[in-house]
Amino acid sequence: MIAQARITSDTTATVHLADRSVEVVGADLPEIRDRIKDVFISSAKEQDRDIDVVIVEPDVRHHLQVEPTGRISARDADDRPMYGPDDDEPLLPAVTDPDSAASEACAVSAASAVSATSAASASAESTGELAAVRPHGGRRRRAAAPVADSAASSGSAVSAPSAAPAPSADAAPSSDAAAQPAPAPESRPLTPRTAPPADDRPRLQDLQTQTAKLTRVRATRGFPGFVTRLTGGRIAPAPGRAEQADIARLERIQRPLEGPRNIAVVNLKGGAHKTTASLMIAATLGVSRGGSVLAWDNNETRGTLGWRGLPTDHHRTAVDLLHGIDGLRAPGASTTDLDPYVRPQGEMRFDILASDEDPGSAALIDDTAFADLDEVLSRFYRLKVIDTGNNVRASNWLASVRSADQLVIVSTVREDTFNAAAWMIDELRATGLGEQVDHAVTILSHGSKGKFDATLRKRLLAHFGAHTRAVTEVPYEKQFADGTHLDWTRVSKPTKEAWLDATALIVDGL
Known part of the structure; x- marks a missing residue:
């Protein structure tokens, strides 16, 4: 059987596993999805094996495979049964108001369920919206179990009374009233509360996740930013539209990931411009996210990524790391062991x-060696x-493409690089890697300042737009033309902005 998560609203969901069900609450839909994946x-990890799961939303079903390492990948849909309700059963928003839990606990009879369903249908007809209703019996009740048992044994439905209005704060109680003890609320039966199972008790992470964060973003640029600085923050206007867009873009790049x-x-x-693109993507990620980023030259011959980076006091390469890989696999290995x-x-x-730099040595990196390096490097880099x-049939090239959570296709606005990329796309689709292409991001790099064929550019945009998830462009940068090492301080602001846009698109796909 397959584990199932049912997203019942933008802030609630239920995850059905083999041995338990977990109620998930979040501030918004993206947070709900992230917390569902954390549960899976x-x-x-508990089972120490891959598990197949389904995430059910009102209009879509996500068929996924979840690995103990945290890696999540798509899988083909199948007809295996699932834990929890049937896939086609309507979704019912989960109860999040604690005061409403007692009312739900009391309304346990079939008559109440029918009444609730009829009321929902009537409301839907009057408002023009369809209400999604699921029978109450499909949901777990821990604290309400004793009431449910009592109701079932008596054969009658128990309804919760409406709450009495609170007394006015201005109305002083009379002496007689003060002398009389408060009447016992006979119409509201007390519900014994039992402690939840240990694995369902809230943790610090749950408390932090559910705590609303009302931090106000202050303007830092333009006239609003000037006002913020001038008043020491006592008057803090909201950011302008451009600054808000930049903040949103940075949040996309910085969002947490579920594993390497x-x-x-x-x-x-x-x-x-593959090497230039690799350097700029890595640099943009490093500057924006604060590290834990690696640029890895997986060239099957002699690559130039090492030459284009800042020089160091050693010349060791991937081949040297492969020879010393056992030490990095040791349980006590740390980043200092990787420094050499x-x-x-x-x-x-x-x-x-x-x-x-020796083509003969580079040949040692085949698909098996790539997998070994990837496994070890994933311990140290997010x-x-x-x-x-440049060889689509090299085993290490294919291994890197198959391992990619995000494929980035780079092309200059030239006929030869366009043709090479277009042929590569056809080859990837022919070898069963079409899904990688569909999910890819294309970066068009302008190799000369203000000089490009406008008709060719339109052809490239149309072709790559039909094949890949997103297409973006980066401008000509004089520093890149001389082939020297990347100097971040010399990169122009428009170029950095363009690579921020491209990197945000890339992280969106992760």
Whole structure:
């Protein structure tokens, strides 16, 4: 059987596992989805195996496979039964108001359920909206169990009385009234409360997640920013439209990820700006996210990523790391053990793993070696940006594409690089990797300042737009033309802005 999550509203969901059901509450729909995935990942870790799951939303079904490592991937739909309600059973919003829980606990009879369903239908007809109703019997009640048993044994439905209005604060009680003890609320039966199972008790993370964060964003730019600085924050206007867009873009880049992720940068033509793109993606991620980013040269011959980065006092490469991989697999291995093999890039806050300069040595990196390196590097980096070679049939090239959580296709606005990328797309689809292409991001890089064929550009936008999830453009940058190492301080602001846009699109796909 398959585990199932049912998203019942923008702030509630229920996850049905083999041994339990978990109610999930969040501030919004993205948070609900993230918390559902956390529950599935925890279950996969407990079982120490991959689990197949289905996430049910009102208009869509997500068929996924969840690994104990935290990796989540799509899978083909099938007809296996699921834990919890049937897939086609209507969704019912979960009760989140604690005061309404007692009322729901009392309304347990079939007559009450029918009445509630009829009322929902009548409301739907009067408002023009369809209400999604599920029988109450499909939901778990822990604290309400004793009441439910009592109601069932008596054979009658118990309804909760309406609450009496609170007395006015201005009305002083009379002496007689004060002397009389308060009457016992006979019409409201007391419900014994039992402690929830230990694994369902709220944790600190639950408390922090459910706590509303009302931090107000203050303007830092333009005249609103000037007012904020002038008054020391006592008067703090909201950011303007442009600053709000920049804040939203940065939040997209910085959003948390569910485990390590691979970004593969591809084109089969040399000079297509793959290495430049790999450096700029890694640098933008490093500066925006604060590190834990690797740019990895997975060229099957001699790559230039190591040359284009800041120089270091060693020249070790991926081949050297492969020879010392057992030490990095040790339980006590740390980032300091990795330092002799990678090249830190200073304020850009990412590292480079260079390819070997000897083509004969580089041949040691086949698909098996790539998998070994990927496994170890995933222990130390959240994001790996993989610069690839030019041979679509090289085993390490195919391994990097298959491992990619996000494929990035790079092309200059030139006929030869466009043709190479277009042929590569056809080849990937022919070899069963069409889903990678559908999910890909295309980056069109302008190789000269103000000089490009407008008709060719339109062809590229149309072609890649038909094949990939998103297409974006980055401008000509003089620093990139000389082939020297990347100097972040020399990169122009328009170029940084364009790469921020491209990187946000990339992280959206992770």
